[in-house]
Amino acid sequence: MKALTANRLIDGEVVFWRKGEWIERFADAELFDDPAVAEAAEAHGKNQPTVVVDVYLIDLVDADGIPTPVSYRERLRALGPTNPRQHGKQAEGGKVIAALAQASGAARSTGRVNLIKR
Amino acid sequence: MYRYDEIDKQFLADRTAEFRGQVERRLINEITEEQFKPIRLMNGLYLQLHAYMLRIAIPYGSLRSRQLRMLAEIARTHDKGYGHFTTRTNMQFHWIKLREAPDIIDKLATVDMHSIQTSGNCIRNTTADPHAGATAEELDDPRVWCEAVRQWSSVHPEFSFLPRKFKIAIVASLKDRAAVRIHDIGLYMRRGRNGDLGFEVAVGGGLGRTPYVAPTIRQFIPAARLFSYLEAILRVYNRYGRRDNSFKARIKILVASLGVEEFARQVEAEWEKIGEGSDLPDTELARIRGAFTPLPFETLPASSSAFEEARLADPAFARFVRNNVHPHKQPGYAIVDVSLKAIGETPGDCSAEQMDLIADLAERYSLDDVRVTHEQNLVLPHVRLDDVPTVHAALAAAGLATPNVNLISDIIACPGLDYCALANARAIPIAQHIAERFADQDRAELIGELKIKISGCINACGHHHVGHIGILGVDKKGEEFYQLTLGGSGAEDAEVGKILGPALPENRVTDAIEQLVEVYLRERQDGERFLDTYRRTGMAPFKEAVYADVH
Amino acid sequence: MPTYIKLKDGVAAWAEDAFTTVADEEKLPRGDVIISLERFKTEGDHLLVEGRSLGVRLEAGEAVEDLVYDLPRLSVIALVFPKFKDGRNYSSARLLRDRYGFKGEIRAVGEVLREQAGHMVRCGVDAFEPYDGSTPEQWQAAAHRYRHVYQRDSDARVPAFVERAQ
Numbered sequence: 090m091k092a093l094t095a096n097r098l099i100d101g102e103v104v105f106w107r108k109g110e111w112i113e114r115f116a117d118a119e120l121f122d123d124p125a126v127a128e129a130a131e132a133h134g135k136n137q138p139t140v141v142v143d144v145y146l147i148d149l150v151d152a153d154g155i156p157t158p159v160s161y162r163e164r165l166r167a168l169g170p171t172n173p174r175q176h177g178k179q180a181e182g183g184k185v186i187a188a189l190a191q192a193s194g195a196a197r198s199t200g201r202v203n204l205i206k207r
Numbered sequence: 208m209y210r211y212d213e214i215d216k217q218f219l220a221d222r223t224a225e226f227r228g229q230v231e232r233r234l235i236n237e238i239t240e241e242q243f244k245p246i247r248l249m250n251g252l253y254l255q256l257h258a259y260m261l262r263i264a265i266p267y268g269s270l271r272s273r274q275l276r277m278l279a280e281i282a283r284t285h286d287k288g289y290g291h292f293t294t295r296t297n298m299q300f301h302w303i304k305l306r307e308a309p310d311i312i313d314k315l316a317t318v319d320m321h322s323i324q325t326s327g328n329c330i331r332n333t334t335a336d337p338h339a340g341a342t343a344e345e346l347d348d349p350r351v352w353c354e355a356v357r358q359w360s361s362v363h364p365e366f367s368f369l370p371r372k373f374k375i376a377i378v379a380s381l382k383d384r385a386a387v388r389i390h391d392i393g394l395y396m397r398r399g400r401n402g403d404l405g406f407e408v409a410v411g412g413g414l415g416r417t418p419y420v421a422p423t424i425r426q427f428i429p430a431a432r433l434f435s436y437l438e439a440i441l442r443v444y445n446r447y448g449r450r451d452n453s454f455k456a457r458i459k460i461l462v463a464s465l466g467v468e469e470f471a472r473q474v475e476a477e478w479e480k481i482g483e484g485s486d487l488p489d490t491e492l493a494r495i496r497g498a499f500t501p502l503p504f505e506t507l508p509a510s511s512s513a514f515e516e517a518r519l520a521d522p523a524f525a526r527f528v529r530n531n532v533h534p535h536k537q538p539g540y541a542i543v544d545v546s547l548k549a550i551g552e553t554p555g556d557c558s559a560e561q562m563d564l565i566a567d568l569a570e571r572y573s574l575d576d577v578r579v580t581h582e583q584n585l586v587l588p589h590v591r592l593d594d595v596p597t598v599h600a601a602l603a604a605a606g607l608a609t610p611n612v613n614l615i616s617d618i619i620a621c622p623g624l625d626y627c628a629l630a631n632a633r634a635i636p637i638a639q640h641i642a643e644r645f646a647d648q649d650r651a652e653l654i655g656e657l658k659i660k661i662s663g664c665i666n667a668c669g670h671h672h673v674g675h676i677g678i679l680g681v682d683k684k685g686e687e688f689y690q691l692t693l694g695g696s697g698a699e700d701a702e703v704g705k706i707l708g709p710a711l712p713e714n715r716v717t718d719a720i721e722q723l724v725e726v727y728l729r730e731r732q733d734g735e736r737f738l739d740t741y742r743r744t745g746m747a748p749f750k751e752a753v754y755a756d757v758h
Numbered sequence: 759m760p761t762y763i764k765l766k767d768g769v770a771a772w773a774e775d776a777f778t779t780v781a782d783e784e785k786l787p788r789g790d791v792i793i794s795l796e797r798f799k800t801e802g803d804h805l806l807v808e809g810r811s812l813g814v815r816l817e818a819g820e821a822v823e824d825l826v827y828d829l830p831r832l833s834v835i836a837l838v839f840p841k842f843k844d845g846r847n848y849s850s851a852r853l854l855r856d857r858y859g860f861k862g863e864i865r866a867v868g869e870v871l872r873e874q875a876g877h878m879v880r881c882g883v884d885a886f887e888p889y890d891g892s893t894p895e896q897w898q899a900a901a902h903r904y905r906h907v908y909q910r911d912s913d914a915r916v917p918a919f920v921e922r923a924q
């Protein structure tokens with residue numbers, strides 16, 4: 090499973106792709122099971138240089154029924170920093186945020202994808 | 208302190224106008240991200256994990272109240288109400304919006320500040336002794352020279368596209384509070400045989416993938432000849448430094464590969480050809496010097512009864528004095544360290560309210576002067592002893608009086624994976640856990656000076672190589688692991704630490720620190736710091752303790 | 759064909775390039791040419807005897823010192839900036855002007871961007887083949903972005919410390 094992410098040009102905000110739009114909450118991100126569809130979305134996103142920068146796909150795994158980024162880095166992007174737990178997207182709370190914050194063990198030990206070295 | 212004149216102001220205005228135009232061109236895609244990226248980086252604007260990050264230069268770590276208040280204003284209006292002081296004595300804001308960046312840069316310019324040359328392969332902000340102008344130990348005020356370097360290096364025609372970034376540090380006392388030997392050029396003010404002022408010149412320090420402590424290439428260069436000598440060093444580096452591999456492009460690699468003697472010989476040969484034409488005229492040095500001296504000190508008795516009484520009456524104040532207050536060159540004054548390492552908080556972070564408070568205190572009690580240290584603390588350099596109790600009370604009320612300077616909870620931590628796009632692992636939460644474990648101030652004082660420095664990746668912004676205990680975040684199959692080093696020092700006894708053993712998982716780090724401290728307390732002899740004990744006993748007992756259960 | 763901007767009395771303007779830049783494997787055309795340092799070493803004397811004006815192309819990393827004795831015979835030194843980040847030839851330009859007194863044209867070629875105009879002009883470069891399609895007006899504006907400069911360099915600009923003393 091994959092999702093498409095980027096940073097918005099104008100303010101740097103972490104955004105996710107949902108059916109032709111860039112949205113801010115990971116919980117609302119479109120999930121791709123078909124690699125071809127994912128890559129098509131990626132190509133589309135990369136073609137929007139005045140909207141976003143750094144467009145790339147991230148790998149997700151199922152963590153107790155909630156799709157969660159495999160990479161720790163990507164979970165932090167979807168949440169915000171962990172030093173004050175209230176900054177960034179996590180401030181809003183909710184089920185998916187809680188799941189992302191919890192996800193360690195399983196999700197982390199599935200290994201990293203080539204995101205950090207990107 | 209140095210104040211911009213009309214020339215400095217116009218120079219900065221020209222730059223800010225240019226940047227505004229460049230951002231506008233980017234937003235309408237007249238320039239691509241590829242073309243824009245180096246431009247924004249030249250103005251200190253990075254794209255990090257959650258947003259843009261703006262790095263603002265604090266020249267030689269020196270701030271006036273007005274400037275600190277402006278940083279507070281930016282934190283409130285354009286960020287989430289706080290800022291982060293870095294090991295380069297700069298300030299980083301981590302939640303910046305590109306469309307607001309030109310406004311922020313304009314605001315900074317109103318208080319003679321900017322973000323120029325806080326990134327890119329150019330000469331960066333010069334580091335100075337944070338006690339400059341206040342300590343009795345110094346031969347001269349190093350800020351005079353730092354300010355001259357700042358101007359000389361601003362948009363330098365020849366040296367703005369170097370092989371890699373370039374950092375200079377200057378101190379004028381024997382005590383090194385600026386980590387001089389891990390800079391590309393480290394300058395120590397010295398007196399020559401006939402009593403004239405000059406510099407000992409060390410070149411080729413730096414951390415990162417291949418850490419080096421800078422060797423001295425010249426014992427003494429007369430102060431008046433400094434700028435031609437800097438030009439010679441930079442020219443040799445610009446021409447012959449490696450450009451094929453960014454990990455090998457710092458001057459430290461050139462110095463190491465040529466050998467210190469050969470490098471020095473090339474610099475000397477170049478310097479002879481340059482001659483005196485590139486030196487700064489005495490008139491300009493005198494003008495800059497005039498901006499730093501003389502300070503309007505009052506004539507006061509060497510001791511203060513208010514101060515002494517408070518010390519007797521209030522154990523908390525006495526503890527603060529023991530750890531955070533230092534002697535001043537002027538009788539009746541003291542240097543007061545403001546710890547940005549409150550237990551459990553983010554090292555180097557400062558809220559807008561705290562900035563405002565420190566600005567007020569500086570204005571009222573410290574001759575309008577605040578310093579930033581490379582250890583991510585602040586300093587009020589000129590406080591009357593009579594006022595120290597008042598200043599302490601005000602700081603304490605704002606969570607700024609943690610009496611832990613140089614102690615185990617005074618930890619350097621880079622932003623790490625919580626913010627930084629290059630990170631392998633988090634650094635801040637590690638610092639928070641360790642500080643919480645050693646929150647007991649009696650115990651911390653018993654342990655004494657112990658410098659823990661944490662970086663989230665090998666770039667070493669958290670100076671882990673030169674921590675008495677260094678902690679480096681690594682990524683093992685997507686998990687955060689931490690590699691410990693022992694025996695580093697960034698001070699006058701500079702040394703790169705040695706690796707303790709295999710990297711530890713996150714949840715083992717604080718326990719390991721505890722084990723290291725226990726070995727030290729068991730082994731230490733009279734008056735030894737952690738570092739001294741380690742140097743005497745070597746790695747073995749420490750390694751044994753941390754990895755005992757592994758065997 | 760790259761366009762060619764030349765400074766005349768400090769003002770950037772389009773100019774007619776009298777020189778042909780010739781790669782090492784190319785046959786020499788008639789007229790005035792810019793050739794590599796390598797080629798100059800073997801063919802230079804002969805070409806000069808033919809009465810041509812010559813330019814030498816100096817790659818980043820090639821030493822100006824190798825040309826010192828030939829400088830009076832050369833009309834152009836073309837300094838190559840292979841990437842805009844490669845700043846080695848700023849030093850070459852300065853040395854050519856200040857140390858070796860070269861009076862001919864110093865031309866910047868390669869990845870030459872408007873952002874570098876000021877640095878180049880100050881180091882003594884007086885001709886440019888902009889890589890980003892800059893016009894002379896844009897080049898001029900970029901080169902004079904700053905009303906003040908802090909260093910004494912190979913151009914005639916008065917550094918801040920002199921302005922202040924006046």
Ligand code: SF4
Pocket residue numbers: 621622623624627628629630631634662663664665666667668669
């Ligand atoms: S050391 Fe690495 S993780 Fe830390 S701030 Fe520097 S680049 Fe980022």
